Amino acid sequence: MGGRGLVNIEQLYQRRLVLLAHHLRASRDDLVQACCELMLQSPSRRSVFSMAGDVASSLALCDVLNFSSDQLRTAVVTSQRKKLLNTLYAKPLHGKFFTWVHSSVINTARSFRWLQCSMHGESESSIFAIQDQVLCTRSYQAKIMKIPVQSILCRLCQEQEESIQHLLSGCPALASTSYLRRHDMVGRVLHWHLSKCFKLPLSAKHWYDHQPLPVVENDSAKVLWDFSLQTDVHVPSNRPDLVLFLKHEHRIMFFEVSCPADVNVPNKEQEKLTKYQPLIREFSECHGQPVSIIPVVFGHSGVVSVHQQDYLKQIPNYNENLFNSLQKAAILGTVNILTSLNIGCT
Incomplete structure (x- = not known):
């Protein structure tokens, strides 16, 4: 300060x-x-x-x-x-994130949109510490602070160097727990929005208390949450995060959520688009309706690509509040990971 x-x-x-x-x-x-x-x-x-x-x-x-x-x-x-x-x-270390976020593949203004939302000061300082690369990881202690450490390998998986990117998006020990909770936080925002939009049953007044059901349906729409889809020809990737059936419009939408490392946002977005193309073809033939996919990809500190806004605008009743909630959910999920690991900034 x-x-x-x-x-x-x-x-x-x-x-x-x-x-x-x-x-x-x-x-x-x-x-x-x-x-x-x-x-x-x-x-x-x-x-x-x-x-x-x-x-x-x-x-x-x-x-x-x-x-x-x-x-x-x-x-x-x-x-x-x-x-x-x-x-x-x-700056070779502190400038790494800011150089990347100002590149041509990243929407810089919207990547910092979260600063305009209400968020606790502790959460903001944690995200800034991530962006400045000053979290007290084993790698930072050994290479930057020159503090003797027994090992620079991750304290959890003992497989790779314990860097910020590894802890926040690449540690296999956290994949089925902390990363999944962050992923589901973003998914809950989207499920809550769709349910409210089509007057489907809601389990809570606010998205952060909402617990999605596997299937919710009425006369206008049906939403599936983490549901395996059946097709005539078996497709390996057949479990999108959310599926929306628009009954009156006779079309179907897949939603795929991801919170990768900030530097992997564009690649992850493209991966989601490519991965589900076989399912899109088969599911469209089975139901006789057009099927589209929307990747909902936010980096672990809220970074979004230049294409993300175009994808999100396809969401029914999309508005800026939805974007803010999606980005905030991803960021709070990251802050929760830091809190659980008890890693502070230097």
């Missing part, structure tokens, strides 16, 4: 300094102009104009006198943010 505050104070000082120099130079007051001429002729490096010139040069700002006050303020803020981001991207 202190470091972040000092950086902000420094930026504020730089902005005020440049704006003050601009204001003085633009003034039409004779006395002010006389003082300005005196300072410009002075060799002192501590004058307002000298210091403001240094700041403008460091921010690559030229011809500042041609800007209005508002334009100059915007230009300074933009340059300061760009400079900070470039410094962050250059």
Whole structure:
């Protein structure tokens, strides 16, 4: 907190300094102009104009006198943010996540959408620690903190190096427990939304208390939860997370949920689309209706691909609240994993 505050104070000082120099130079007051001429002729490096010139040069700002006050303020803020981001991207460890999340395959703005939702401060700090790569894993202790550890192998599976990505999405010891609970949290949001949308039975008022039934149905829709589908020709992957039958529209929708490592989001999305193509063909032939699949993929810290929004918009009655709840569920599932493992940040 202190470091972040000092950086902000420094930026504020730089902005005020440049704006003050601009204001003085633009003034039409004779006395002010006389003082300005005196300072410009002075060799002192501590004058307002000298210091403001240094700041403008460091921010690559030229011809500042041609800007209005508002334009100059915007230009300074933009340059300061760009400079900070470039410094962050250059960091080999702390900049790894932020370099990735600003790549062409990731929707950067929506990946940070969760910051606009109500969330406990402890949860937010945990996600930032993940993104900054500063969780106190065995690998971090040995390689970064230079603390002697008996082994850098995972404390749970003893098979791979204990990194952040391994603990949050790649440990086989957590696959059937913590990862599954996180997966089902996201699935419950979607099941609750569909049930509410089509006036199907709900087990609770809020999604986080909702317990999906294997089958819920009425005259307009039917929703299957974690249900094996039967086809004339056997298909290995025949168990989508959710299946929605739209009776009036005579079409069927598959929903596949996943919360992989942030760097695996695009690949996992494509994997879900490809994996269920044989089932889509067979199930469509059996029922004589078009079948589509929607991958619902959120990285362990809420990262989404550039295509995710297009997929989610196909969900009946889709809205921003649904996206926020889906992303929040994935993030809270990750925070629960950290809490259960008792791993803090450094």
